[in-house]
Amino acid sequence: xxxxxxxxxxxxxxASVPADRLGVCLQEFALWLEIRAETTRCLAxxxxxxxxxxxxxxxxxxxxxxxxxxxxxxxxxxxD
Numbered sequence: 001x002x003x004x005x006x007x008x009x010x011x012x013x014x015a016s017v018p019a020d021r022l023g024v025c026l027q028e029f030a031l032w033l034e035i036r037a038e039t040t041r042c043l044a045x046x047x048x049x050x051x052x053x054x055x056x057x058x059x060x061x062x063x064x065x066x067x068x069x070x071x072x073x074x075x076x077x078x079x080d
Contacts, residue, residue, distance in 0.1 A: 001060035008054040017056070025056050031064050039066070 006017055006025070017025045032054055040048055 002058045004058050006056045006058070008056060009052060017058075021058055024062065025058070028056060028062065028064060029054055035064060035066060 001021075002018075006013070008014060008017075008029070014022065014025065036050060
């Protein structure tokens with residue numbers, strides 16, 4: 001756990017994550033994909049724009065935070 005932030009845009013970017021932390025990163029990435037899919041399903045009919053970057057923070061918390069923006073006001077929604 002370093003507190004470092006990794007921006008992952010391609011599969012090759014996972015190589016920047018230290019080998020001993022890659023498993024945790026991939027677990028949280030899988031959760032992020034599930035949350036994206038469920039959010040898209042729940043918001044069916046609502047235009048949703050997703051960023052193309054998975055941002056992983058090596059903080060040891062094993063959680064995911066989504067930043068939802070409606071109009072011009074961002075809202076943080078922690079997801080456990």
